[in-house]
Amino acid sequence: MKTTHDIRTDFPVLHNNxxxxxxxxxxxxxxxxxxxxxxxxxxxxxxxxIHRGLYKMSERATEEYEDSRKVVASFIGADVDEIxxxxxxxxxxxxxxxxxxxxxxxxxxxxxxTVMEHxxxxxxxxxxxxxxxxxxxxxxxxxxxxxxxxDPHTGMPDIHELEKIISKRTKILAxxxxxxxxxxxxxxxxxxxxxxxxxxxxxxVVDGAQAIQHLPVNVKELGCDFFSFSSHKMFGxxxxxxxxxxxxxxxxxxxxxxxxxxxxxxxxxxTTFKALPHKYEAGTPHIAGVIALKEAVKYIQAVGWEYIExxxxxxxxxxxxxxxxxxxxxxxxxxxxxxxxxxxxIAFTLEGFHPHDVAQILDESRIAVRAGNHCAMPLHTRFGLxxxxxxSLSIYNEKADIDALIAGLEKVKKTLSR
Amino acid sequence: xxxxxxxxxxxxxRNPRNNGHLARHTHKVTVNNPLCGDLLTFEIYDENGxxxxxxxxxxGCAISQASASMLTEYAVGKSNDELKKIDKxxxxxxxxxxxxxxxxxxxxxxxxxxHKLLAK
Numbered sequence: 001m002k003t004t005h006d007i008r009t010d011f012p013v014l015h016n017n018x019x020x021x022x023x024x025x026x027x028x029x030x031x032x033x034x035x036x037x038x039x040x041x042x043x044x045x046x047x048x049x050i051h052r053g054l055y056k057m058s059e060r061a062t063e064e065y066e067d068s069r070k071v072v073a074s075f076i077g078a079d080v081d082e083i084x085x086x087x088x089x090x091x092x093x094x095x096x097x098x099x100x101x102x103x104x105x106x107x108x109x110x111x112x113x114t115v116m117e118h119x120x121x122x123x124x125x126x127x128x129x130x131x132x133x134x135x136x137x138x139x140x141x142x143x144x145x146x147x148x149x150x151d152p153h154t155g156m157p158d159i160h161e162l163e164k165i166i167s168k169r170t171k172i173l174a175x176x177x178x179x180x181x182x183x184x185x186x187x188x189x190x191x192x193x194x195x196x197x198x199x200x201x202x203x204x205v206v207d208g209a210q211a212i213q214h215l216p217v218n219v220k221e222l223g224c225d226f227f228s229f230s231s232h233k234m235f236g237x238x239x240x241x242x243x244x245x246x247x248x249x250x251x252x253x254x255x256x257x258x259x260x261x262x263x264x265x266x267x268x269x270x271t272t273f274k275a276l277p278h279k280y281e282a283g284t285p286h287i288a289g290v291i292a293l294k295e296a297v298k299y300i301q302a303v304g305w306e307y308i309e310x311x312x313x314x315x316x317x318x319x320x321x322x323x324x325x326x327x328x329x330x331x332x333x334x335x336x337x338x339x340x341x342x343x344x345x346i347a348f349t350l351e352g353f354h355p356h357d358v359a360q361i362l363d364e365s366r367i368a369v370r371a372g373n374h375c376a377m378p379l380h381t382r383f384g385l386x387x388x389x390x391x392s393l394s395i396y397n398e399k400a401d402i403d404a405l406i407a408g409l410e411k412v413k414k415t416l417s418r
Numbered sequence: 419x420x421x422x423x424x425x426x427x428x429x430x431x432r433n434p435r436n437n438g439h440l441a442r443h444t445h446k447v448t449v450n451n452p453l454c455g456d457l458l459t460f461e462i463y464d465e466n467g468x469x470x471x472x473x474x475x476x477x478g479c480a481i482s483q484a485s486a487s488m489l490t491e492y493a494v495g496k497s498n499d500e501l502k503k504i505d506k507x508x509x510x511x512x513x514x515x516x517x518x519x520x521x522x523x524x525x526x527x528x529x530x531x532x533h534k535l536l537a538k
Contacts, residue, residue, distance in 0.1 A: 354479035356454050356524065357423075364421055372453060386455020415423050416480060418432045 002303050004311065007396050010299075012036065014396065021367040021404045026180050026210060026345040026374075026392030028232045032299050035236055038292035050287055051261060051278075064291045069277070071294040072242055075301075076227065077218035081276040082250065084243040085290050089209040090120040092228030092243030093174070095256040095280065096205050097124040100249065102132070104171040104203065110135035112165055113174040114147060115382050116182060119375045121174050121207040139165060139175075141382065145182035145335030149191070155341060157191045159198075166195050172203045177211035181376045181390065182335030183316075183342035185215070192223045203249070209233055213394070214312060214343045216305050219244050231289060236296030240289035243280075250276050257282035308395055315393050316344035319402045323348070326406050334388055344393030347374065350409060355387040358412050362389075365408040422515040423480065430484035435491045436473045445538040448476070449531040451523055456482045460490075460531040467498045474531070479524050481517070486528035488512050498536050504529065 008014050010032040014022070022030060048058035050065045073080045086092045101124070105111055111125045115138050129136035140148045149161040166173065173195055178185050192204050208229040211217060219227050226249075231240035245253075255262060255273055259282040264272040273279045300308070317339035323331055323346070330351040336342050350358055359371035371389045373380045380386060391405055443461035450457040456478030463471040472493050474486040489509065493501055509529050510517065517525055 354454070354456075354477075356479045356521070357481075360521065361421075361423065386452065415428070416431070 001307060004396070004398050007032075007303060008398075010034065011396055017366075019366045021365075021401045021408075023391040023393065023397065023401060023405060024368045024370050025213075025394035025397075026233070026390065027370055028238065029213060029235050029394055030396065031237070032235055032296075034299050035292045035295045038295040039237060039288045042288040042291050047288075049284055061287060061291075065285075065287055068290050068294040071297050075217075075297045076212075076242075076244060077220045078244045079247060082244055082247050084245065084250070084277050084280040085285055086228070086241035086243050087239055087286070088232070088241040089118075089207060089228045089230045090241075092226075092241050093121050093205065093207065094124050095243055096203075096226050096228075096245070097128050099253040099256045099280075100203065101125070101128050101172060103254070105129065105132045105134040107133040108169065109171045110137055110167075110169050111172045111174065112137045112139065112170050114139040114141070114176070115378050116141055116145065116147070116179045116184065117174070117176050117376070117378070118180050118207060118209065119377070120209075121176055121205070122378060125172065125174050134171075135169075137165060137170075138378070141182075141379075143383075145179065145184045147186060147191075150187070156187055157194050159194050162191075162194050163198060166198045166202065168199050168201075170195075170199055170202055172205060174205040174207070176207040176209075177217075178208075178214065178343055178345075179335070179376075179379075180210045180345055181347045181374050181379055181388070183345040183347075184335055185211070185341055185343065188224065189222045196223065210343065210345065213300070215309065225249055231293045231296060234296055235299055236293040237286070237289035239286045240293050242293075247276065250280070255279050255282070259283050303395060311395060312344050312393060313339060315397055315399070315402065316342065316346070318399055319344065319346060319391070319393065319405070322402055322406055323409075327409065334383055334385070344397075345390060346392065347388040347390040349385060349388055350412065352418075353412055353416055355389040357416060358389045358409070361412045361415055362405070362408040365404065365411060367404055367408045369405075420516075422517060422521070424515055426514060427480065427484045430487040431480040434474075434483055434487040436471075436487065436494075438473050438475060440471050440473045443471075443473075445535050447531055447534045447538070449527055449534065451478075451482075451527055454479065454524065456524060456527055458482065458486055458527055458531055460486075460528075460535050462493075462535050464498065469493050469496055469498070469501065474528065478527065481513075481521055481524040482527045485509060485513060485525045486531070489528045489532055493532065501532060502536050504532065 011030045013030045046057045046060040048061045050062040073083045151158045204224045205226045206224045212229040213234040227244040232238040262282040332349045334347040355371040369391045440461045446461045448459045458476040472490045
């Protein structure tokens with residue numbers, strides 16, 4: 001089993017930037033050498049286009065590419081032809097909005113999302129609602145960052161609360177598995193189970209961008225209709241995303257992007273489309289990226305969920321406790337101050353200091369965090385804040401990183417105190 | 419890269435000049451940067467095209483506060499025509515620090531306010 005030290009050794013960015021304290025993995029994770037090597041392998045060994053070459057090198061590229069689909073499918077418990085490669089989570093969600101949402105949503109129907117969404121699972125539905133005259137409903141959260149449809153004691157969905165929001169008119173429920181700001185893990189499986197009881201025809205669209213790298217995902221167990229995530233947040237290359245969709249839905253939907261690679265026969269009169277999953281992959285994809293994504297999956301599997309979940313829970317607990325001990329009431333953590341039921345994305349404000357100044361002064365100590373609204377403006381508005389500073393943890397972080405953050409925040413106070 | 423929190427910036431941040439409201443003003447304007455929540459209100463009192471008094475209020479990061487303080491200090495006694503010529507480079511020179519593209523917006527919010535006041 002890999003230790004934290006072994007893991008850190010796998011990430012070249014950490015060697016090439018001595019002293020770097022990387023606490024921005026919720027924005028993008030660092031990449032292990034195994035992934036980088038695979039990108040290079042494609043470009044150096046078999047950099048041909050896929051699916052149409054009649055020569056060996058193209059066949060090799062196609063095999064590697066399609067093998068990635070198998071690896072990803074098995075990783076999330078899906079069938080191979082239910083895996084669509086996209087550019088990122090956002091594109092996957094837009095694919096569902098355009099290819100299915102446009103058809104389903106009409107005057108008199110409604111779409112439901114939550115106030116804790118990243119803009120990528122909020123704006124497409126909002127705009128589609130404007131376009132189609134659909135009611136756009138948003139589930140609120142408590143001040144602890146928990147969806148109001150959940151029982152505060154059990155943390156499980158309350159059917160009576162859900163019945164107030166979801167009805168037979170609700171065509172789509174779009175919600176995130178894990179919040180990129182609050183770190184909150186939503187009980188997706190239980191929510192889907194209940195909403196399908198209220199309305200068996202409801203389509204559930206899950207943003208898995210902040211879940212896929214932190215906890216084991218099985219889409220069939222979750223029962224969702226769609227699940228979208230990004231390679232770059234799970235140690236894979238940027239520019240690649242995955243959309244899982246239930247076969248019967250993907251088969252029935254119209255394509256999202258038209259063009260090369262996704263067609264069967266094209267004539268002046270008509271066009272027929274390829275079968276799944278190729279129907280949704282128009283144009284030359286990010287071949288190297290897709291191929292290297294499987295190395296990211298294998299890397300996660302080699303590290304193991306046992307390590308990941310234990311390590312991240314301990315680190316999150318340590319971070320929350322250290323911040324609380326040192327800064328107490330002067331630090332406002334957006335969301336839960338308890339490590340349970342959340343991941344290590346910790347957004348905060350330090351009383352009296354602007355989030356951008358905090359991030360900038362931390363950068364002077366080589367601590368990389370993010371400041372702003374983290375693509376979640378409705379969520380920040382909900383808390384009455386324009387911006388927060390966010391530190392987010394991953395498998396390669398260690399307690400020393402948290403200690404550096406604390407020392408860096410002390411420096412912020414020292415520098416800016418009036 | 420050296421710190422952008424130089425003594426002169428911190429001095430203006432800690433002891434902002436012309437911070438508050440004027441008893442009387444000829445023009446008033448509010449500018450904001452929704453991405454970081456900075457919100458600045460400027461009030462000006464001018465006579466015959468010369469700035470007699472100017473004040474700013476509102477919240478923001480150290481850079482936007484220091485920039486507003488410096489710019490208002492500079493503006494007092496100057497003619498409107500003279501102030502209209504102030505551009506981005508002059509403000510950055512006044513601050514005397516190198517800013518990343520993301521933070522330049524913070525520094526220039528007060529310039530936007532001043533230009534809007536003068537356009538009134």
